[in-house]
Amino acid sequence: MKIVDIKDVKIADTVHKVAVKKLFNFEHATIVHIELKPGEALKRHLTPVDAFFYVLEGNGIVEIGKERKEIQKDQLIFSPAKIAHILVNESDDIFRFLIIKTPTPTSETKIL
Numbered sequence: 001m002k003i004v005d006i007k008d009v010k011i012a013d014t015v016h017k018v019a020v021k022k023l024f025n026f027e028h029a030t031i032v033h034i035e036l037k038p039g040e041a042l043k044r045h046l047t048p049v050d051a052f053f054y055v056l057e058g059n060g061i062v063e064i065g066k067e068r069k070e071i072q073k074d075q076l077i078f079s080p081a082k083i084a085h086i087l088v089n090e091s092d093d094i095f096r097f098l099i100i101k102t103p104t105p106t107s108e109t110k111i112l
Helices: none
Strands: 019-025 030-034 050-055 061-062 067-072 077-078 084-089 094-103
Touching: 050 061, 050 067, 061 077, 061 094, 067 077
Parallel strands: none
Antiparallel strands: 019 030, 030 094, 050 077, 050 094, 061 067, 061 084
16 A cells, blocks of 8 residues: 655656646556646646546646636546647636546657
8 A cells, every 4th residue: 555645745847837746656557736826837738648637626727639628626537648738727726636647658748
């Protein structure tokens, strides 16, 4: 068993320049916690594997390919591999979500 307390995980230095905490990194899956402050966004990018976004707090905008939707707490969104996507906080509150990548990527994410 492995238990991770998010308060003990340091913010990672990533190209997105937002609060990213890498919680688990196994062969079959990677789980990342992201917190976007109002006005922050991930950079548009392609992930080489499938990803799921689970909203923990707040609401935001997700664009996957040509689809753009508002998402909110307790929603789970599927993002297929190699499709451009972005998550944005256009609200006045914190937007927190988990990203579950499966399997763990063996190649780099491509920033667009």
